[in-house]
Amino acid sequence: MTTGGSAATREAITTALTDRRPAFRDQGLQSGGPPLVLYTSAEAHRSVDKAAANLGIGLANVRHIPVDEAFRMRTDVLSAAITADRDAGLEPFCVVATAGTTTSGSIDPVDAIADVCAREGLWLHVDGAYGALFVLAESARAAFAPLVLADSIALDPHKMLFAPVEAGALLVKDKAKLRAAFAFPASYLTVAEDDLMVDFMDYGPQLSRGFKALKVWAALRTFGVDAFRGTAQRCLDLAAHLATRIDAEPGLELMNPVTLTAVCVRVRGRTDAEHRELLARLNADGTALLGPAVLHGRAGIRACIANHRTTLADIDLLADRLSGFANS
Known part of the structure:
Protein backbone atom coordinates (compact mmCIF):
# COMPACT_ATOMS: atom_id res chain seq x y z
CA MET A 1 0.00 0.00 0.00
CA ALA A 219 -14.88 -2.06 3.32
CA LEU A 220 -14.51 -5.30 1.38
CA ARG A 221 -15.42 -7.34 4.45
CA THR A 222 -18.40 -5.12 5.26
CA PHE A 223 -19.95 -4.66 1.82
CA GLY A 224 -18.51 -7.56 -0.18
CA VAL A 225 -16.80 -7.45 -3.56
CA ASP A 226 -20.13 -7.60 -5.41
CA ALA A 227 -21.07 -4.17 -4.05
CA PHE A 228 -17.97 -2.68 -5.66
CA ARG A 229 -18.53 -4.61 -8.88
CA GLY A 230 -22.04 -3.22 -9.11
CA THR A 231 -20.96 0.32 -8.32
CA ALA A 232 -18.16 0.26 -10.90
CA GLN A 233 -20.59 -0.95 -13.54
CA ARG A 234 -23.16 1.68 -12.58
CA CYS A 235 -20.56 4.47 -12.92
CA LEU A 236 -19.66 3.18 -16.39
CA ASP A 237 -23.34 3.05 -17.37
CA LEU A 238 -23.94 6.61 -16.15
CA ALA A 239 -20.97 7.87 -18.16
CA ALA A 240 -22.29 6.12 -21.26
CA HIS A 241 -25.68 7.74 -20.67
CA LEU A 242 -24.12 11.19 -20.41
CA ALA A 243 -22.21 10.56 -23.65
CA THR A 244 -25.47 9.57 -25.36
CA ARG A 245 -27.17 12.75 -24.17
CA ILE A 246 -24.27 14.87 -25.44
CA ASP A 247 -24.24 13.13 -28.83
CA ALA A 248 -27.96 13.87 -29.19
CA GLU A 249 -27.49 17.62 -28.69
CA PRO A 250 -26.33 19.43 -31.88
CA GLY A 251 -24.84 22.27 -29.86
CA LEU A 252 -22.52 19.95 -27.93
CA GLU A 253 -19.49 18.02 -29.11
CA LEU A 254 -18.20 14.88 -27.42
CA MET A 255 -14.40 15.20 -27.40
CA ASN A 256 -13.39 11.64 -26.50
CA PRO A 257 -14.53 8.06 -26.95
CA VAL A 258 -16.05 7.27 -23.56
CA THR A 259 -14.09 4.19 -22.53
CA LEU A 260 -14.48 4.53 -18.77
CA THR A 261 -16.19 7.34 -16.82
CA ALA A 262 -14.41 10.45 -18.14
CA VAL A 263 -16.67 12.42 -20.48
CA CYS A 264 -15.16 15.47 -22.19
CA VAL A 265 -17.45 17.91 -23.96
CA ARG A 266 -17.11 21.15 -25.87
CA VAL A 267 -19.90 23.62 -26.56
CA ARG A 268 -19.79 24.38 -30.25
CA GLY A 269 -18.91 27.95 -31.15
CA ARG A 270 -17.92 28.96 -27.61
CA THR A 271 -14.55 30.35 -26.55
CA ASP A 272 -12.20 28.91 -23.96
CA ALA A 273 -13.16 31.77 -21.62
CA GLU A 274 -16.83 30.88 -21.97
CA HIS A 275 -16.04 27.27 -21.09
CA ARG A 276 -14.27 28.46 -17.93
CA GLU A 277 -17.30 30.57 -17.11
CA LEU A 278 -19.56 27.55 -17.52
CA LEU A 279 -17.40 25.50 -15.16
CA ALA A 280 -17.60 28.22 -12.52
CA ARG A 281 -21.37 28.56 -12.94
CA LEU A 282 -22.06 24.81 -12.62
CA ASN A 283 -19.91 24.68 -9.52
CA ALA A 284 -21.39 27.79 -7.92
CA ASP A 285 -25.00 26.71 -8.32
CA GLY A 286 -24.30 23.20 -7.05
CA THR A 287 -25.11 21.36 -10.28
CA ALA A 288 -21.79 19.57 -10.68
CA LEU A 289 -18.08 19.92 -9.98
CA LEU A 290 -16.48 19.52 -13.39
CA GLY A 291 -12.95 20.26 -14.55
CA PRO A 292 -11.16 21.63 -17.61
CA ALA A 293 -9.99 19.34 -20.41
CA VAL A 294 -7.52 19.79 -23.27
CA LEU A 295 -7.43 17.07 -25.91
CA HIS A 296 -5.44 17.33 -29.14
CA GLY A 297 -4.90 20.99 -28.29
CA ARG A 298 -8.62 21.78 -28.00
CA ALA A 299 -10.14 22.97 -24.74
CA GLY A 300 -13.40 21.77 -23.22
CA ILE A 301 -14.82 20.56 -19.93
CA ARG A 302 -14.58 17.16 -18.27
CA ALA A 303 -17.08 15.23 -16.21
CA CYS A 304 -15.90 12.12 -14.37
CA ILE A 305 -18.43 9.85 -12.69
CA ALA A 306 -16.58 8.51 -9.67
CA ASN A 307 -19.04 8.79 -6.79
CA HIS A 308 -21.18 5.85 -5.70
CA ARG A 309 -24.02 8.26 -4.83
CA THR A 310 -24.35 9.71 -8.33
CA THR A 311 -27.75 8.96 -9.85
CA LEU A 312 -29.31 8.99 -13.31
CA ALA A 313 -31.20 12.13 -12.29
CA ASP A 314 -27.90 13.85 -11.52
CA ILE A 315 -26.59 13.00 -14.99
CA ASP A 316 -29.77 14.18 -16.70
CA LEU A 317 -29.66 17.45 -14.75
CA LEU A 318 -26.09 18.04 -15.94
CA ALA A 319 -26.97 17.16 -19.53
CA ASP A 320 -29.95 19.53 -19.41
CA ARG A 321 -27.76 22.35 -18.10
CA LEU A 322 -25.15 21.77 -20.81
CA SER A 323 -27.85 21.71 -23.47
CA GLY A 324 -29.34 24.92 -22.11
CA PHE A 325 -25.98 26.64 -22.24
CA ALA A 326 -25.40 25.42 -25.80
CA ASN A 327 -28.75 26.85 -26.92
CA SER A 328 -28.60 30.15 -25.02
Missing part, protein backbone atom coordinates in the same frame (compact mmCIF):
# COMPACT_ATOMS: atom_id res chain seq x y z
CA THR A 2 1.21 3.52 -0.86
CA THR A 3 0.02 7.08 -0.36
CA GLY A 4 -1.40 7.09 -3.89
CA GLY A 5 -0.76 6.40 -7.56
CA SER A 6 2.08 8.93 -7.77
CA ALA A 7 4.04 7.15 -5.05
CA ALA A 8 3.26 3.76 -6.59
CA THR A 9 4.60 4.87 -9.97
CA ARG A 10 7.74 6.35 -8.40
CA GLU A 11 8.40 3.11 -6.51
CA ALA A 12 7.82 1.06 -9.67
CA ILE A 13 10.34 3.13 -11.64
CA THR A 14 12.81 2.81 -8.74
CA THR A 15 12.42 -0.96 -8.98
CA ALA A 16 12.90 -0.84 -12.75
CA LEU A 17 16.08 1.24 -12.31
CA THR A 18 17.52 -1.20 -9.79
CA ASP A 19 16.62 -4.14 -11.99
CA ARG A 20 18.29 -2.55 -15.01
CA ARG A 21 21.41 -1.44 -13.15
CA PRO A 22 22.18 -3.44 -10.00
CA ALA A 23 24.83 -0.86 -9.04
CA PHE A 24 22.14 1.84 -8.90
CA ARG A 25 21.74 1.40 -5.12
CA ASP A 26 25.40 2.08 -4.46
CA GLN A 27 26.35 4.51 -7.19
CA GLY A 28 23.05 5.98 -8.39
CA LEU A 29 22.81 7.03 -11.99
CA GLN A 30 26.58 7.50 -11.97
CA SER A 31 26.96 3.72 -12.02
CA GLY A 32 28.18 3.76 -15.60
CA GLY A 33 26.56 3.10 -18.91
CA PRO A 34 24.72 5.42 -21.28
CA PRO A 35 21.87 7.70 -20.15
CA LEU A 36 18.68 5.79 -19.35
CA VAL A 37 15.48 6.63 -21.24
CA LEU A 38 11.87 6.21 -20.11
CA TYR A 39 8.85 6.19 -22.44
CA THR A 40 5.27 7.16 -21.73
CA SER A 41 2.23 8.61 -23.46
CA ALA A 42 1.59 12.24 -24.26
CA GLU A 43 -1.58 11.75 -22.18
CA ALA A 44 0.21 10.19 -19.19
CA HIS A 45 -0.26 11.52 -15.67
CA ARG A 46 2.26 14.12 -14.50
CA SER A 47 3.46 11.69 -11.82
CA VAL A 48 5.59 9.94 -14.46
CA ASP A 49 7.53 13.13 -15.21
CA LYS A 50 7.74 13.91 -11.50
CA ALA A 51 9.18 10.49 -10.71
CA ALA A 52 11.74 10.80 -13.51
CA ALA A 53 12.81 14.21 -12.22
CA ASN A 54 12.98 13.11 -8.57
CA LEU A 55 14.93 9.94 -9.37
CA GLY A 56 17.54 11.80 -11.39
CA ILE A 57 16.58 10.36 -14.77
CA GLY A 58 15.84 13.86 -16.00
CA LEU A 59 12.96 15.14 -18.08
CA ALA A 60 15.27 15.30 -21.10
CA ASN A 61 15.32 11.50 -20.96
CA VAL A 62 11.54 11.04 -20.90
CA ARG A 63 9.86 10.46 -24.26
CA HIS A 64 6.20 11.47 -24.51
CA ILE A 65 4.90 9.23 -27.28
CA PRO A 66 2.08 10.69 -29.41
CA VAL A 67 -1.41 9.21 -29.17
CA ASP A 68 -3.92 8.08 -31.78
CA GLU A 69 -7.37 9.52 -32.40
CA ALA A 70 -8.64 7.70 -29.29
CA PHE A 71 -5.82 9.16 -27.13
CA ARG A 72 -3.95 5.83 -26.82
CA MET A 73 -0.18 5.51 -27.07
CA ARG A 74 0.98 4.73 -30.61
CA THR A 75 3.13 1.61 -30.51
CA ASP A 76 4.60 2.27 -33.95
CA VAL A 77 6.00 5.59 -32.74
CA LEU A 78 7.14 3.92 -29.49
CA SER A 79 9.13 1.31 -31.42
CA ALA A 80 10.67 3.96 -33.66
CA ALA A 81 11.65 6.09 -30.66
CA ILE A 82 13.34 3.15 -28.94
CA THR A 83 15.31 2.35 -32.09
CA ALA A 84 16.33 6.00 -32.53
CA ASP A 85 17.53 6.24 -28.93
CA ARG A 86 19.56 3.05 -29.16
CA ASP A 87 21.15 4.33 -32.39
CA ALA A 88 22.01 7.56 -30.54
CA GLY A 89 23.87 5.60 -27.85
CA LEU A 90 21.16 5.89 -25.17
CA GLU A 91 19.71 3.04 -23.10
CA PRO A 92 15.92 2.53 -23.08
CA PHE A 93 14.85 0.83 -19.85
CA CYS A 94 11.16 1.36 -19.04
CA VAL A 95 7.76 2.06 -20.61
CA VAL A 96 4.90 3.49 -18.54
CA ALA A 97 1.55 2.71 -20.15
CA THR A 98 -1.76 4.03 -18.84
CA ALA A 99 -4.92 2.03 -18.22
CA GLY A 100 -7.37 4.90 -17.94
CA THR A 101 -5.81 8.25 -18.77
CA THR A 102 -6.82 11.06 -16.47
CA THR A 103 -8.38 13.36 -19.06
CA SER A 104 -10.09 10.97 -21.48
CA GLY A 105 -10.12 7.61 -19.69
CA SER A 106 -8.36 5.95 -22.62
CA ILE A 107 -6.61 2.61 -22.21
CA ASP A 108 -3.26 2.26 -23.93
CA PRO A 109 -2.81 -0.94 -26.03
CA VAL A 110 -1.03 -2.74 -23.22
CA ASP A 111 -0.78 -6.04 -25.11
CA ALA A 112 1.02 -4.44 -28.07
CA ILE A 113 3.20 -2.35 -25.74
CA ALA A 114 4.08 -5.51 -23.80
CA ASP A 115 5.22 -7.12 -27.05
CA VAL A 116 7.53 -4.15 -27.67
CA CYS A 117 8.89 -4.34 -24.11
CA ALA A 118 9.52 -8.10 -24.39
CA ARG A 119 11.31 -7.66 -27.70
CA GLU A 120 13.41 -4.74 -26.44
CA GLY A 121 14.02 -6.00 -22.90
CA LEU A 122 12.22 -3.12 -21.15
CA TRP A 123 10.29 -2.94 -17.87
CA LEU A 124 6.56 -2.37 -18.37
CA HIS A 125 4.76 -0.37 -15.71
CA VAL A 126 1.04 0.35 -16.04
CA ASP A 127 -0.49 3.39 -14.36
CA GLY A 128 -3.93 2.08 -13.47
CA ALA A 129 -4.52 4.57 -10.64
CA TYR A 130 -7.74 5.90 -12.14
CA GLY A 131 -8.85 3.10 -14.41
CA ALA A 132 -7.59 -0.36 -13.54
CA LEU A 133 -10.08 -1.10 -10.75
CA PHE A 134 -12.87 -0.89 -13.33
CA VAL A 135 -11.80 -4.48 -14.01
CA LEU A 136 -14.43 -5.19 -11.34
CA ALA A 137 -17.17 -4.28 -13.85
CA GLU A 138 -18.24 -7.08 -16.14
CA SER A 139 -18.39 -4.85 -19.22
CA ALA A 140 -14.80 -3.62 -18.75
CA ARG A 141 -13.09 -6.82 -17.66
CA ALA A 142 -11.75 -7.82 -21.07
CA ALA A 143 -10.21 -4.38 -21.64
CA PHE A 144 -7.94 -4.90 -18.64
CA ALA A 145 -6.96 -8.52 -19.32
CA PRO A 146 -3.60 -7.50 -20.92
CA LEU A 147 -2.45 -5.97 -17.61
CA VAL A 148 -1.31 -9.47 -16.63
CA LEU A 149 1.66 -8.80 -18.95
CA ALA A 150 2.93 -5.84 -16.89
CA ASP A 151 5.92 -5.96 -14.56
CA SER A 152 4.18 -3.53 -12.19
CA ILE A 153 0.80 -1.81 -11.82
CA ALA A 154 -0.27 1.25 -9.83
CA LEU A 155 -3.78 1.23 -8.34
CA ASP A 156 -5.78 3.71 -6.27
CA PRO A 157 -8.28 2.12 -3.88
CA HIS A 158 -9.11 5.69 -2.80
CA LYS A 159 -10.77 6.07 -6.20
CA MET A 160 -12.95 3.18 -7.36
CA LEU A 161 -12.92 1.37 -4.02
CA PHE A 162 -13.99 4.67 -2.44
CA ALA A 163 -11.51 4.37 0.43
CA PRO A 164 -10.62 7.56 2.31
CA VAL A 165 -7.29 9.02 1.23
CA GLU A 166 -4.54 7.94 1.43
CA ALA A 167 -4.92 4.49 -0.13
CA GLY A 168 -2.82 3.69 -3.18
CA ALA A 169 -1.22 0.39 -4.10
CA LEU A 170 1.66 -1.00 -6.12
CA LEU A 171 1.59 -4.50 -7.55
CA VAL A 172 4.93 -5.97 -8.68
CA LYS A 173 5.08 -9.27 -10.51
CA ASP A 174 8.50 -10.32 -9.16
CA LYS A 175 8.62 -9.85 -5.39
CA ALA A 176 12.40 -10.35 -5.33
CA LYS A 177 12.95 -7.36 -7.63
CA LEU A 178 10.90 -5.08 -5.38
CA ARG A 179 12.85 -6.26 -2.34
CA ALA A 180 16.15 -5.74 -4.14
CA ALA A 181 15.26 -2.08 -4.58
CA PHE A 182 14.11 -1.32 -1.04
CA ALA A 183 15.55 -3.78 1.52
CA PHE A 184 18.31 -2.25 3.69
CA PRO A 185 19.49 -4.40 6.62
CA ALA A 186 20.35 -2.81 9.96
CA SER A 187 21.17 -4.33 13.33
CA TYR A 188 18.51 -2.23 15.07
CA LEU A 189 15.82 -3.51 12.66
CA THR A 190 16.43 -7.24 12.99
CA VAL A 191 13.14 -9.08 12.58
CA ALA A 192 12.72 -12.83 12.97
CA GLU A 193 11.80 -14.63 9.78
CA ASP A 194 8.14 -15.64 9.70
CA ASP A 195 6.43 -17.26 6.72
CA LEU A 196 3.14 -15.63 7.74
CA MET A 197 4.54 -12.09 7.77
CA VAL A 198 5.71 -9.72 5.06
CA ASP A 199 7.76 -6.88 6.53
CA PHE A 200 6.86 -4.02 4.22
CA MET A 201 9.83 -1.92 5.30
CA ASP A 202 11.76 -4.13 2.85
CA TYR A 203 9.31 -3.52 -0.02
CA GLY A 204 9.01 0.27 -0.11
CA PRO A 205 10.67 3.51 1.01
CA GLN A 206 8.90 3.85 4.37
CA LEU A 207 9.92 2.37 7.69
CA SER A 208 7.07 3.85 9.73
CA ARG A 209 3.81 3.15 7.92
CA GLY A 210 0.16 3.86 8.58
CA PHE A 211 -2.28 0.95 8.33
CA LYS A 212 -3.65 1.95 4.92
CA ALA A 213 -4.83 -1.56 4.16
CA LEU A 214 -7.26 -1.58 7.08
CA LYS A 215 -9.83 0.71 5.47
CA VAL A 216 -9.76 -1.24 2.20
CA TRP A 217 -10.02 -4.60 3.98
CA ALA A 218 -12.80 -3.36 6.25
